[in-house]
Each structure stands twice: as structure tokens, then as C-alpha cells.
Amino acid sequence: MRQSQLFTKTQKSAPKDEVSANARLLTRGGFIDKLMAGVYTVLPLGLRVMKKIENIIREEMNAIGGQEFEMPALHPKENWEKTGRWSAMDDLYKVKDASGREFALGPTHEEVIAPLMKKFVSSYKNLPFAAYQFQTKFRMELRAKSGILRGREFLMKDLYSFHLTEKDLDEYYEKAKEAYWKILKRVGLKEKTHLTFASGGTFSKYSHEFQTLSDAGEDTIYICEKCQNAINREIKSKTPACPACKGKKFKEAKAIEAGNIFKLMDKFTKPFDLKVRDVDGKEKMLVMGCYGIGLSRIMGTIVEVYHNENGIIWPENVAPFKVHLISLGKDKEAEKIYNDLQKNNIEVFFDDRDVSAGEKFADADLIGIPWRAVVSKKSLAAGGAEVKKRSEKKGKILSADVLVKNLR
């Protein structure tokens, strides 16, 4: 894509009301735009990143047998009353129509998926199975202040699994945990992330959070010095030893909850009477797991982890483009390389604008595409384009052919 044609522009400074690095850099780079606190437009560059993250998650969900579908955002009040969450959930947005009927704007979808499955699951032979969606969620955050880390409206992947026995749920839960590690690895967050024991509510012992270390994090975790697993603040006081290794020394750290997984047991199947006949003909209540990961939050967390004073440094798997091609007064030659890269299906962002070299370099650093290739009089005299990684200081001259070969 040609930078001259992109309708967004970079900005020299961030909006005054944005304090988090993710919001400041993503706004300045033209990835997102704040409509109001906690509510953002995802601009073309940002959408490219989000789609990369989405596809990674989709592949890993499909790999553990997840079936993709999509539930609505408007939920009937009755479903939420049935689970008691219509009144118990403080951050539930409620909508009333002209006839006085009330709806919830879904912050999560147990109240929709459990009754849905009642229509399809009738025998133990239908089990286990898992279904997931990418869906916009709504949560009434009165003080949204961490950029896209905590929104009133945000894109989330939620997977739900259904099982006949707790043992079967346990097995699937471990598979889902592994899938989450694969996702985090592919988006570049695994190394900084700690599996964190959290409360399992009244119905299971622990749930697990994937907590990524960051000073921008709103959460505090306590990392076991022995096994590197962690416990969250909520269970800290009542958990003297590490649930994983019994270690007793913990290090406090700030972290962002990148994802969480939860054995819901029969908490939501019971209110909707989601039972099947077992192999011996007896009726059995299903047990359920849920597995969430926020896509906008993942994008924000990546920026918190991967940036420097000049801008974002995208990991290749989630970068909006692979290479930022910059023409410094050598449009004809750059144009040829642009076409070569495109022909070879290399995602290229082409800075063909009529602005200064300094502005082009500053924008490239801010936007943070992993590779930068500069075509100038000097680079051409040396035999090609000056190619540099965003994460490194020094570049080298590569001919167009070698550049294509290296990036393919």
C-alpha cells in the first residue's frame, strides 16, 4: 500500500488525555483513534494488526477442535436474570427499547451459549465439543484510562467447551492452556508472560490468568521464584505457598492480563438445565469451561512490551506490513522494487510521499514495521536499497533481488 493514499496521518504528539504508551503510540502512528474514553476506532493500520492477531488465534482454536460461530451483542434480560447476573454484575450495560423491554449488551456470552446448546446437545455422543467467536464485548468501565488495555467496547475471542465429566473438562483445559501459550508465543508475548493462579470462584479451585509483565499493567501478581508461575492479588492472602510447586518466595510485579481460562463447572449449565443422557441412560448435567483473550488488549500489550522512545517495534507475525519501503527522491527505482515486492506477495508499505527524509524516517520508526528499505541516490550507487531492521541500529545494502529473497 502507498502511504500517500492512506487516509490517516501520523501525529507528532499524542492527545493530552492519553497517558498509556499503547494509546499514545498507536494514536500517533495512526493505528487507533479515540472516540471517547474506552472506545476506539481501529484505523486501517490497526486493523491489519488486529487481523493478524485474529488469524493466529483462529488457527490455534481450530487446532484444538474449536468451531467458529458468532453470538449477538443484544441479550434478553431473562437470560441474565436466570443466572442472577442481571443485578449482580455492576459493569453490565442495559438497553431499553421503546416498548420498555430491556436488554443486556453482552460483556460475555455464557447466558447465550448455554441455552443455545440446549437445542443441539441431547446425548453423551455429542460430547465433548468446543465453540468460539470473535465478538465485540461491552463493559461499563466508568474510568477507562489504560488506552486499549481496558475498553468499554473491545474485541474478544471467547471459547466455550462442554463436557460430560470433570475429567474430560480437565483434559481439555490443559489443551486450551497449551493453545494459549502457542498464541502468546506467536504474537511475541510468551517470554514475558506468567501463568497466574486466580480464584476459581465458588465452583472450582483455581482459574488461570496469562499475565504479561508490564509497568502499564493494572494488575499485581506474585511470581514464585522457584517455578516462575504466579498468583494474583485476589488469592495472595489465602495462598501461602505456590499452588504449582509449593514454593514460598514470591516477587511482586505489575502485569497485564492477556488472557484467562476458567473451569465453570455447572455454574451456567445448571440455570439452563443443560443435561444429557449418559451411556447408562441417566441424566447428567454438563460441565463447561471458558477461555477468553482480548484482541485489542493483546495489540495494546504488544505495544507496551515492544516500543522505544521513537515508536513501536512490531514482532513480524503481527506487523501491519513486513517492510517499509522509503523513496528519497528516487521514485522510479523505488517503484520498481515496490512492484517486485508485491509480485512476491511481500506485504509492503511504500512511502511515496513528497516529504522530507527526516519526516519519513521518523514515521517509519513510529509506525514500527519490522524491516525498512531506503532507496536513495546513495543506496543506488552502492548497489540497491539500504535495508535495516526496526529493532537494530545498522543496516546494509541489498540488491532488489536479494531483498525480495530475504523477505519472502
Next chain:
Amino acid sequence: MRQSQLFTKTQKSAPKDEVSANARLLTRGGFIDKLMAGVYTVLPLGLRVMKKIENIIREEMNAIGGQEFEMPALHPKENWEKTGRWSAMDDLYKVKDASGREFALGPTHEEVIAPLMKKFVSSYKNLPFAAYQFQTKFRMELRAKSGILRGREFLMKDLYSFHLTEKDLDEYYEKAKEAYWKILKRVGLKEKTHLTFASGGTFSKYSHEFQTLSDAGEDTIYICEKCQNAINREIKSKTPACPACKGKKFKEAKAIEAGNIFKLMDKFTKPFDLKVRDVDGKEKMLVMGCYGIGLSRIMGTIVEVYHNENGIIWPENVAPFKVHLISLGKDKEAEKIYNDLQKNNIEVFFDDRDVSAGEKFADADLIGIPWRAVVSKKSLAAGGAEVKKRSEKKGKILSADVLVKNLR
């Protein structure tokens, strides 16, 4: 995909409260599930269709220079007050948070995109440009009764274009019109669709609707017998002659509005003061066009047009799978063909369930995948699978190799 693993099941009869063919067949086939009137879950088979439609639309929007992005669903009240639509729009859902602040749930996005563009567009050099999104819209329909043709919550593609002059808008409008015809052709609806002149509001002469003939349609159009363009009911009384050819004879017909395009002129740029400096330094208000097409409605319209008494007959471009492979007691042989098809990237739905032949055939007709390949003792003796188009009565025997070759 294996049919035995799909979490949805087909249903012999449709819910009593569904009257439209689209809702009845899509529900029975396991494409959608009604959560409440006008609000549907899109099940795995339905999502496959929606993604096909989405990709077709995306390709055609990109081809006319549209840049994809995503605006939020929650809108600040102030933006809607600025255009007067906070009180003027009857079907606007309003949400109040705990602090008393009010939001609109977006039924359309002019109130978001116009102020957004004010941040980026400063000179005539930035123009023209166009941006689009796929986004869930909300409309307070008190009596939603046409299945997914008219929902309270529905997926829509909306494109917005921005121009310095009316002439430039006119030119782009014609390009967008052509793109809409291409989309309709690819999803199989072009032949039954009439370009329909509709009111242009107070600010332009006409807008245009793409009206697809169907008895299920909620709209009435008047088709010019001479040129086959049409006018809608709203402008019928004040439009004695066809705006396209001056013809005076019209034929009344029921139709579904599959899409619409509108020259908004400065209706939304003015309230948000979206001006740029012209080439001669003078300030000029931008003019704007908008172009909408509902994806859930397109899916519903396709079903209304393409079905018979036994079920849906998907056009190939939007079908959930290309071929429905059915094993009648010959699982080993069918399994081999399933693998061959998958290896060749042919989208195959494999009925490996342990149910009767009659049930398998009935389900295949109901689900409506374009090709059906039956593997039975009889077909194997004759040299392969019995292959039949959903739209035809008679099939023929094809060897596995020829089947793969034909479908590739």
C-alpha cells in the same frame, strides 16, 4: 469438516414463530439460531457463508480504493445531537451508564466518521478518498418479522467517500454503483435485482437502492417496462416518468433492498465543519457519499431466491462448502475421497454420521451445498461416487480422480 463433529444439528421443522423462508430454512439447516425477535446467532455453517459474502464485498471495495477500518458501536450522544438525529431517529437504541451519561448504539456511522476525518483531512491534496467497515449495527425494530432480512442487530458493510467537488462525488458514485453490481453478480443476485430510484432527501435529487425481486420483500417497487430500472414507493406519487428513460409504464413488484447508495452532499460534513483549503487557498466544505450493504440481509435474500421445497440451493460463490460427501456404509472408501478433496483444497463437508441414507439425503438437500457426492456399494461397483448438483435431478458416476479434477 466432518458432519458428525459439527455441534449444530438439522431440524425437521422450523420454529412456529418464524414465517419467512430465509429464517425457516436457515434455522432448520443449522445456519442461524434466533436468540429473540430480530437477533440471531450465526452458527458455524452460517458463518462460513457470511465470510464468503464478506470477502466478495471486501475485494470489490478494495478494487475501488476503499480502505478498511472499524468504528465502534457505542457513540457519544453529543455527536448525534450535532446532526439532530439523537431526537429525530426513532429507531436509535440509547444506553445510559451508571454516571448518567448517554450513548447511542450505532445504526449507521456518519456521526463518527465525519469528526474522525476532520482530524486527518486538511488539504485538497488528501482528496478524494473512501473508507469502509464491516460492522454490527443496531436498529430498534419493534416488530422484526422477516427473519434475517430486518434485524435489530445485523452485520453491514458501510463505505463512505469524501470529495472536494460534487463532480468528483458523482464520478465515484458511479464507480461504487458498478462495484455493487459486481458484488450482486458474484453472490448470485444480479439478475433479479433492479436499480431503484429513491428519495435523495433534501440535499440530492435521488439516491439508489438495489432491490431484489422476492415475494418475501417488505418493499414495493415500480419497474419501468422500458428500461427495467425502478422507482420506490416513496417517490412513486411525485415521479410520473422513469428518471432513467422517461418511460411511463411501470410494473409493481415486491422486493428486498439488498443495498443502497446515497449522495449525502454536505449533510454530515457541515455539522462537523469538515472543510479543507482548495488549490486556490479558499476554504471548502467537503461533500460525502455513503454506500451500504447488509451482509445478513444478503444471506437471507440469497435463501429467499435460491431454495425449493426441500431446502436451500447455494450459489457456489457463497456456499458453506463446495461439495457434500456422503458415505452410505462405505466409510473407508469415502474417507479416502475426503482426504483427496482436502489435499486439493476443495471445501468438503463429510457426512460420516451413523444415520440412515434417507436422513443424509434430506439433510444434504436442506443444507444445500452445490455438489453432492455419494459413496455407496452401488456407486463403488459403478466406478466411484455418484455426483449430483443440488440444483439438478440427475447425477453421474465419477471416479475420485475425476471428481477432484472437476471440483478443483
